[in-house]
Every structure is written in structure tokens, then in C-alpha cells.
Amino acid sequence: MVHIRFHFEKNDMGLILGINAKIQIQGMFKANIIRISPIPIVKLTPIIENEFFINGHQNDSMQELKQQYVTKD
Numbered sequence: 001m002v003h004i005r006f007h008f009e010k011n012d013m014g015l016i017l018g019i020n021a022k023i024q025i026q027g028m029f030k031a032n033i034i035r036i037s038p039i040p041i042v043k044l045t046p047i048i049e050n051e052f053f054i055n056g057h058q059n060d061s062m063q064e065l066k067q068q069y070v071t072k073d
Helices: none
Strands: 002-007 011-019 027-037 044-048 052-056 066-067
Touching: none
Parallel strands: none
Antiparallel strands: 002 011, 011 027, 044 052, 052 066
16 A cells, blocks of 8 residues: 655645555545645634634634643543
8 A cells, every 4th residue: 555645735635545466556545635724823712611613714714623622631
């Protein structure tokens, strides 16, 4: 298996190539597509304790996210 990742301006896409013993491509599979943003810092809006919202419209049309902050003891 060969894993290939393409980095675009707003997306990060992964592919997996299936290679046989004769070094021939037997299949190509899309691993995943991840939306990315060139913004290094975003504003977190508190929702409840330890849970935050990232507004996509304020962050260069980035996908809106809800994040939970968890600490391990």
C-alpha cells in the first residue's frame, strides 16, 4: 500500500494505492478529504463549561466546529 496526501489551499486529500507483486497499481481508494484553513489563530466562543464554538463565517469560510476541552487526570 502507498499512501499519498495532496495539500491544496482549502482541502487536504489522502489517497491509497494498492500495489501488487509486479509493482502494478491494482486499485486507488480515497482515504479522506479534510477541510483546512490558512488561519493560524481562530476565536473560540464559549458555549458551556469546557465547550467552544468556532464560527466559520468569521474565519475565512472555514467549517463551523464545536470543540470540547477535556483534561486527563
